[in-house]
Amino acid sequence: xxxxxxxxxxxxxxxxxxxxxxxxxxxxxxxxxxxxxxxxxxxxxxxxxxxxxxxxxxxxxxxxxxxxxxxxxxxxxxxxxxxxxxxxxxxxxxxxxxxxxxxxxxxxxxxxxxxxxxxxxxxxxxxxxxxxxxxxxxxxxxxx
Ligand code: CMP
Numbered sequence: 001x002x003x004x005x006x007x008x009x010x011x012x013x014x015x016x017x018x019x020x021x022x023x024x025x026x027x028x029x030x031x032x033x034x035x036x037x038x039x040x041x042x043x044x045x046x047x048x049x050x051x052x053x054x055x056x057x058x059x060x061x062x063x064x065x066x067x068x069x070x071x072x073x074x075x076x077x078x079x080x081x082x083x084x085x086x087x088x089x090x091x092x093x094x095x096x097x098x099x100x101x102x103x104x105x106x107x108x109x110x111x112x113x114x115x116x117x118x119x120x121x122x123x124x125x126x127x128x129x130x131x132x133x134x135x136x137x138x139x140x141x142x143x144x
Contacts, residue, residue, distance in 0.1 A: 001078065001079050002077060003077065003078065003079065003080060003081045003082060003121075003124075004034065004075055004076070004077045004081065004124060004128060005075070005076055005077075005081045005082040005085045005117060005118045005124045006073070006074070006075055006116075006117070006118045006123075006124055006127035006128045006131060007022075007026070007073075007074045007075075007076055007085055007115065007116065007117050007118075008071050008072065008073050008074070008115065008116040008131070009022055009071065009072040009074075009114065009115050010065070010066060010071060010112075010113070010114055010115060010116060011065065011066065011068050011069035011070060011071060012065075012107075012112040012113075012114055013072075013106075013114040013115055014038070014069065014070050014071065014072055015069060016106070016114075018102075018106060018114060019072050021106075022102060022114075022115060023074075025088060025102065026074075026076050026085070026088070029078075029084065029088065030078055031076040031077060031078040031081055031084075031085075032076065032077045032078055032138075033074060033075075033076060033077075034075045034076070034077045034137050034138040035073070035074060035075035035128075035132050035136055035137040035138070036072070036073070036074050036075075037072075037073050037132075037136065038070050038071070038072050038073075039070065039071060039073060040067065040069060040070055040071070041066055041067050041071055042067065043063060043067055045130065045131070046062075046063045046066045046067045047063055048130055049066070049127065049130060049131075050062055050063065050066070058111065061111065062111070065111065065112070073131045073132070075128055075132060075137055082117075082118055082119075082120065082121060082124050085117040085118070086117050086119065087101070088101060088102060089101060089102050089103060089115055089117045090102060090103035090104045091103065091104075092110060092113060093110040093113070094106075094107030094108050094109065094110065094113050094114070095108055095110075102114060102115055103115070
C-alpha cells in the first residue's frame with residue numbers, strides 16, 4: 001500500500017500543458033501525491049538520473065533535452081504504483097504505446113516522450129532519493 005514511485009513530466013510535457021492531465025490520471029487511479037516540485041534539472045542531476053544510459057548514442061541529447069526547461073518531479077504512492085505507473089505511461093516509443101496510455105495519447109517522438117517513470121523498486125528508491133530530500137515528502141503522520 002505504501003509503494004512509492006518516481007514520476008517526472010519532462011520539458012515537452014510541461015511546455016505542452018499536460019501537467020494537470022497527467023496529475024489527474026494518477027489521482028483518479030487512486031494514487032497519493034506525496035512529493036511535487038518543478039525544477040530545471042542541473043546537468044549533474046540529469047546525468048545521474050540517466051546513468052544507466054551513459055554509453056548510449058542518445059545520452060548527450062537526452063541530458064540536454066531534460067535540462068532544457070522545467071521538469072515536474074513527483075512521488076506517487078499506492079498499491080502496485082511502480083508497475084501500474086509504467087502501464088499508464090506506455091512504451092518508451094510513443095508510436096508503440098497503446099492509445100489510453102499517456103505516451104500513446106499525447107506523443108509521437110521517442111526523444112520527446114513526455115514523462116518518465118521508475119522501472120523497478122530499486123530504480124524508484126534511487127530516483128526518489130536523487131530528486132527529493134526526505135523532508136520534501138509527506139509522511140504517514142502528515143497524511144492521516
Ligand atoms: P525514459 O523512460 O525517461 O528513459 C530513458 C529515455 O531515453 C527514454 O525515456 C527516452 O526519452 C530516451 N530514449 C530512449 N531511446 C531513445 C532513442 N532511440 N533516441 C532518443 N532518446 C531515446
